[in-house]
Amino acid sequence: MLRLEQVSKIYGDGTRALNEVSLEIGAGEFVVILGKSGAGKSTLLRCINRLVEPTAGKIFFEDQEVTALDGKRLRAVRQKIGMIFQDYNLVGRLSVRTNVLSGALGRTSAWSALINYFAKDEIASAQHNLERLEIGEKAGQRADQLSGGQQQRVGIARALMQKPKIILADEPVASLDPATSRTILDILRRINQEDGVTVLCNLHLPELAREYAQRLIAMKSGEVVYDGSGEGLTPRVVDELYGLEKTV
Numbered sequence: 510m511l512r513l514e515q516v517s518k519i520y521g522d523g524t525r526a527l528n529e530v531s532l533e534i535g536a537g538e539f540v541v542i543l544g545k546s547g548a549g550k551s552t553l554l555r556c557i558n559r560l561v562e563p564t565a566g567k568i569f570f571e572d573q574e575v576t577a578l579d580g581k582r583l584r585a586v587r588q589k590i591g592m593i594f595q596d597y598n599l600v601g602r603l604s605v606r607t608n609v610l611s612g613a614l615g616r617t618s619a620w621s622a623l624i625n626y627f628a629k630d631e632i633a634s635a636q637h638n639l640e641r642l643e644i645g646e647k648a649g650q651r652a653d654q655l656s657g658g659q660q661q662r663v664g665i666a667r668a669l670m671q672k673p674k675i676i677l678a679d680e681p682v683a684s685l686d687p688a689t690s691r692t693i694l695d696i697l698r699r700i701n702q703e704d705g706v707t708v709l710c711n712l713h714l715p716e717l718a719r720e721y722a723q724r725l726i727a728m729k730s731g732e733v734v735y736d737g738s739g740e741g742l743t744p745r746v747v748d749e750l751y752g753l754e755k756t757v
């Protein structure tokens with residue numbers, strides 16, 4: 510469903526963040542991308558929906574060349590791609606419900622959104638998603654009154670409003686404690702298994718990556734250095750990835 514062909518990214522200052530990365534991700538896969546800080550994980554995810562513009566290479570999503578699209582057709586592809594961020598990216602002063610509803614903006618006209626008018630079925634769908642993530646009772650609260658784990662659930666509920674085919678999660682648990690991290694990763698795994706949504710999740714801890722990856726892709730200096738099962742991530746590979754800064 511997703512194919513990268515020799516994708517490279519060189520930022521304006523000359524930093525080579527991705528170096529001819531080629532990958533194929535099948536529908537329904539749960540893929541963890543592991544690598545230490547600066548390896549190129551975020552750049553890779555952001556190239557997929559062109560939040561970052563690749564310098565070279567092609568990206569195909571459901572047989573459409575994303576790298577060749579613009580305007581309306583790019584927006585249509587982005588609509589199928591849910592994003593989840595380390596810092597949740599919620600609007601703190603708005604209610605949980607409104608934050609979740611903003612995930613449906615692709616379907617709501619700008620005018621309706623401006624006057625905060627969302628169709629009844631969107632409101633019901635937002636509540637359903639919140640309840641599914643067990644924070645239905647928080648719908649009316651300000652987003653910034655929630656704990657980190659709860660805020661990330663809101664972030665996931667917002668992504669679900671898009672009815673995404675794929676979820677790109679950029680270090681979704683980097684700001685959370687180990688127990689809460691597992692709760693969030695369990696939720697992503699459930700969405701993957703129950704809804705068949707493909708998940709691409711960046712992590713920097715080998716231990717969590719090994720535990721959750723159905724397929725694990727390890728990156729170093731903008732290149733894929735391992736692509737296989739979680740169990741195949743041997744101490745030797747981890748050593749190569751992290752060197753002396755190894756964290757596990």
Ligand SMILES: Nc1ncnc2c1ncn2[C@@H]1O[C@H](COP(=O)(O)OP(=O)(O)OP(=O)(O)O)[C@@H](O)[C@H]1O
Binds near residue numbers: 522544546552
């Ligand atoms: N906007 C930018 N301009 C210039 N260089 C950048 C930019 N964004 C990222 N980089 C550089 O590109 C490389 C890859 O960065 P990226 O953020 O993709 O890594 P990462 O694996 O996500 O790291 P982290 O675990 O710290 O989030 C790094 O050397 C980084 O400094």
Ligand SMILES: [Mg+2]
Binds near residue numbers: 680
């Ligand atoms: Mg990153």
